[in-house]
Amino acid sequence: MTPKIKVQNLKKSFGTHHVLRGVDVEVDAGKSLVILGGSGSGKSVLIKTIIGLVRPDSGEILVDGIDTTYAKGKTRNELLAKCGFLFQAGALFDSLTVQENIIFYAENLKKLSNAEKSDLAEAKLNSVGLSGSVLNMFPSELSGGMQKRVSLARAICADPEIIFFDEPTTGLDPIMANVINDLIIKVRDELGATTVTITHDMHSALTIATEVAMLYEGKILWHGPKKDVIKSKNEYLHQFINGLVDGPISVNV
Amino acid sequence: MIISFAQLIGAKILRLSNEVGRFSVFVLQSIIGIIIPPYEFKIITHQFLNIGFYSLPVVGMTAIFSGAVLALQSYSGFSRFSAESSIATVVVLSITRELGPVLAGLMVAGRVGASIAAEIGTMRVTEQIDALYTLSTDPIKYLVSPRVLAAAVTLPCLVLVGDIIGVMGGYIVSVRKLDFNSANYIINTFKYLEDVDVVSGLVKAFIFGIIISTVSCYSGYNSDKGAKGVGSATTRAVVNSSILILLSNYIITELFFSK
Numbered sequence: 001m002t003p004k005i006k007v008q009n010l011k012k013s014f015g016t017h018h019v020l021r022g023v024d025v026e027v028d029a030g031k032s033l034v035i036l037g038g039s040g041s042g043k044s045v046l047i048k049t050i051i052g053l054v055r056p057d058s059g060e061i062l063v064d065g066i067d068t069t070y071a072k073g074k075t076r077n078e079l080l081a082k083c084g085f086l087f088q089a090g091a092l093f094d095s096l097t098v099q100e101n102i103i104f105y106a107e108n109l110k111k112l113s114n115a116e117k118s119d120l121a122e123a124k125l126n127s128v129g130l131s132g133s134v135l136n137m138f139p140s141e142l143s144g145g146m147q148k149r150v151s152l153a154r155a156i157c158a159d160p161e162i163i164f165f166d167e168p169t170t171g172l173d174p175i176m177a178n179v180i181n182d183l184i185i186k187v188r189d190e191l192g193a194t195t196v197t198i199t200h201d202m203h204s205a206l207t208i209a210t211e212v213a214m215l216y217e218g219k220i221l222w223h224g225p226k227k228d229v230i231k232s233k234n235e236y237l238h239q240f241i242n243g244l245v246d247g248p249i250s251v252n253v
Numbered sequence: 254m255i256i257s258f259a260q261l262i263g264a265k266i267l268r269l270s271n272e273v274g275r276f277s278v279f280v281l282q283s284i285i286g287i288i289i290p291p292y293e294f295k296i297i298t299h300q301f302l303n304i305g306f307y308s309l310p311v312v313g314m315t316a317i318f319s320g321a322v323l324a325l326q327s328y329s330g331f332s333r334f335s336a337e338s339s340i341a342t343v344v345v346l347s348i349t350r351e352l353g354p355v356l357a358g359l360m361v362a363g364r365v366g367a368s369i370a371a372e373i374g375t376m377r378v379t380e381q382i383d384a385l386y387t388l389s390t391d392p393i394k395y396l397v398s399p400r401v402l403a404a405a406v407t408l409p410c411l412v413l414v415g416d417i418i419g420v421m422g423g424y425i426v427s428v429r430k431l432d433f434n435s436a437n438y439i440i441n442t443f444k445y446l447e448d449v450d451v452v453s454g455l456v457k458a459f460i461f462g463i464i465i466s467t468v469s470c471y472s473g474y475n476s477d478k479g480a481k482g483v484g485s486a487t488t489r490a491v492v493n494s495s496i497l498i499l500l501s502n503y504i505i506t507e508l509f510f511s512k
Binding site: 048051052077080081084087088089092093094104105108154 | 383384389
């Protein structure tokens with residue numbers, strides 16, 4: 001079976017700063033990969049490179065067996081049509097209402113009547129646990145947790161096959177973080193989507209993941225199913241998941 | 254010492270040409286975005302209102318006081334050699350050829366350029382531009398093209414209105430304060446005015462509109478992270494578009510009027 005996403009020897013530098021130094025990772029369809037890594041380990045750059053926001057220096061990215069590394073035009077649009085992306089701070093368009101945000105992509109595809117628009121937006125809001133009462137509000141009027149949920153509703157609006165989550169629980173209180181974790185699992189199961197999440201929140205990682213990878217100094221150090229994470233003998237992984245100060249990962253204080 | 258100095262200059266020149274190249278590609282992409290469908294009518298209308306209509310008060314105020322002060326100044330100067338009759342001509346030529354387009358351009362650069370750069374810069378910093386991309390929308394076509402189109406079309410309209418208001422400012426001062434004959438002043442205003450005077454001003458306005466919108470969008474689009482990044486993007490937008498306005502103003506004048 002071809003993996004849903006396959007990344008081979010991916011490299012990216014910004015000037016003299018080598019962020020990705022040959023990343024190899026793959027995810028099978030329907031699986032949830034969580035990529036762990038400290039701040040500045042290049043996790044964000046990695047998923048942004050996979051979706052095409054960052055252009056890699058070398059390496060290969062295959063989605064459904066199709067090379068999308070430097071894809072343009074039609075191939076790129078087909079890739080984007082398959083993907084949803086939840087940004088760290090939500091990245092909702094603040095000049096548009098909640099409804100306009102959610103149906104942004106759907107509206108580009110075909111003309112919708114007003115009733116269809118609000119029905120679609122409301123259905124998506126319901127699936128992230130919000131009611132239709134916020135439809136005509138602006139993102140700035142919502143709390144952080146609600147913004148994140150609206151943003152999730154926007155990301156899943158076109159029923160994507162792959163969803164990327166950029167630190168989905170950062171900046172939320174523990175209860176809201178769990179609400180988001182549960183929502184991620186729910187939408188994944190409903191859509192049957194493959195998900196790639198980057199996070200440094202261990203609780204969230206172990207809730208969402210079916211597979212875990214650890215990114216350190218621009219390379220994948222460890223990759224395996226969730227059940228093996230705790231008993232892994234890898235010193236780096238052990239230090240990271242337990243949050244130990246002493247260990248092979250040097251902390252620059 | 255000499256080598257490091259040369260290196261410094263070389264590095265600056267390389268960076269400048271890199272920037273000019275990137276800017277040219279950006280402008281080209283935004284023009285392609287204007288030409289190729291689909292057209293985002295709702296956004297374009299919004300930008301016409303924002304850039305054009307809401308700039309009317311600012312441009313009108315600038316024009317009326319420039320016209321008024323021009324009449325006053327030329328009166329106090331020209332009366333020294335009894336050339337008061339040319340005041341009307343001086344006012345209308347200065348306004349239509351120079352002051353109308355340049356002052357309107359600079360005011361719009363301040364009002365609209367700053368807001369464009371701050372808005373797009375904030376969208377860059379909060380990843381909204383990346384979000385547009387992930388929703389299969391070309392950020393340049395969605396954000397930049399409507400603004401460039403609106404500025405290029407509305408600036409000449411603004412300048413035309415500003416020309417009329419500016420000439421009126423001169424008229425009010427001359428007739429009400431300096432006791433000119435109203436009919437004579439109006440006749441003198443149009444006596445030496447040629448089409449090219451007005452047209453050159455409108456061509457300038459068109460170019461200024463393109464400069465303001467592209468420079469401001471480019472600054473915002475490439476804004477650095479954080480509040481500081483957006484702040485300096487805004488400064489850059491206003492300063493660079495103002496300087497380019499004054500520079501291109503000289504070049505266009507040279508093309509139109511040098512013999």
